Amino acid sequence: MDTEAQPTERDRSSRPSGSGKTPDTEGPEDRSRFPLVSRLADWLPGGRITLTVFVCLASLLLLNTFVAQPFQIPSGSMEQGLRIGDRVLVNKLAYRFGAGPRRGDVVVFDGTGYFGDADYIKRVVGVGGDHVVCCDKDGRIRVNGRSVDESTFLHPGDSPSTVPFDVVVPDGTLFVLGDHRSDSRDSRDHLGSPGGGMIPVGAVIGRAEAIVWPLGHWTRLHRPGAYARVPAAADAPAPARVPVAASDEPVSARPHAAAAAGPTAADGAHG
Numbered sequence: 001m002d003t004e005a006q007p008t009e010r011d012r013s014s015r016p017s018g019s020g021k022t023p024d025t026e027g028p029e030d031r032s033r034f035p036l037v038s039r040l041a042d043w044l045p046g047g048r049i050t051l052t053v054f055v056c057l058a059s060l061l062l063l064n065t066f067v068a069q070p071f072q073i074p075s076g077s078m079e080q081g082l083r084i085g086d087r088v089l090v091n092k093l094a095y096r097f098g099a100g101p102r103r104g105d106v107v108v109f110d111g112t113g114y115f116g117d118a119d120y121i122k123r124v125v126g127v128g129g130d131h132v133v134c135c136d137k138d139g140r141i142r143v144n145g146r147s148v149d150e151s152t153f154l155h156p157g158d159s160p161s162t163v164p165f166d167v168v169v170p171d172g173t174l175f176v177l178g179d180h181r182s183d184s185r186d187s188r189d190h191l192g193s194p195g196g197g198m199i200p201v202g203a204v205i206g207r208a209e210a211i212v213w214p215l216g217h218w219t220r221l222h223r224p225g226a227y228a229r230v231p232a233a234a235d236a237p238a239p240a241r242v243p244v245a246a247s248d249e250p251v252s253a254r255p256h257a258a259a260a261a262g263p264t265a266a267d268g269a270h271g
Contacts, residue, residue: 068092069205070212071108071121071269077184078106078121079155081221087213088121088221088269094207101174101201103127103143103227106208108269109176114195114203115185121208121269122186123153126175128201129233131168134161146230153224155180163188173198 073086082088090108101107101124111120126132126143133142140147141160150160158181165188169175176199178184187197211217 068209071119071208073121073269075183077178077180077186078123079180079183081153081179082106082121082208082211083217085214086211086217088208089210089212090206091209092206094209095201095204101127101204101207102223103130103230104223106221107174107176108205108208109174109199109203110205111199111203114193114197114199115190119205119269122176122178122184124174125177125187126167126169127233128169128171128173130175130230131233132175133166134164135159143227143230144233148226148230150224150226152226153179155182158182161188165191167191167196169198170196172201174201174204175199 069090069092070087071090073082073084073088076084088106088108095101103124103126105124106121107124108119108121111118125141125148131144136142136147138147139159140149142148148160154160161177161181167175167187173195175187175197177186177188187199190197208221210220
């Protein structure tokens with residue numbers, strides 16, 4: 001019996017194993033795998049090089065819009081950690097999947113209607129429900145009855161605040177301060193403004209993750225441990241409220257404070 005396998009139609013249409021020649025029928029098939037790309041490359045001046053540049057720019061635009069964005073620090077309100085001219089990379093996805101800003105985070109937010117028509121960068125001191133008071137007998141800010149030692153990130157020589165305040169942060173908002181307290185317009189300056197100096201969580205653009213420029217300043221930005229022992233608002237005892245003067249006095253007590261919010265070179269973060 002002849003046991004040799006008979007060639008099938010598929011075998012006969014295959015290229016002979018010993019042949020180095022590519023059949024003409026494969027050329028058009030190979031060229032048509034990405035017809036749209038080929039047509040675009042043929043249509044654009046510069047061909048595939050120009051197309052590659054466009055794809056890279058589109059990818060960067062999407063990354064900048066939805067994932068991460070650099071912001072320039074134009075003032076000294078967050079010194080000594082963030083200096084004038086530094087560029088920080090802001091993670092725009094940090095709070096997009098259920099997680100909210102936490103005490104100690106450095107955030108960039110849109111201050112329109114609250115601080116001024118600009119983007120600002122500050123440190124979160126209080127979140128929704130927190131009772132934030134300045135100051136305890138040692139001059140420290142107290143959150144939910146717990147005094148916070150901010151000495152590791154405050155600007156040298158600055159006190160936590162020369163302005164007394166006693167606020168409860170409404171749900172869905174943040175109480176924010178600059179690290180250079182004597183050179184920062186922040187929640188303290190807007191206690192009598194619309195919103196009471198609080199920033200809606202929805203206005204937060206993202207969390208600052210690192211200084212990326214200049215290269216000599218490159219560093220990761222970590223959440224300080226100063227707030228780690230602060231109890232949640234629901235677990236905190238109800239402390240006696242610190243007597244504070246009229247609501248407009250803490251604002252006027254600061255030489256550079258102003259009741260009307262507006263973008264200044266002392267605070268904004270430029271994207």
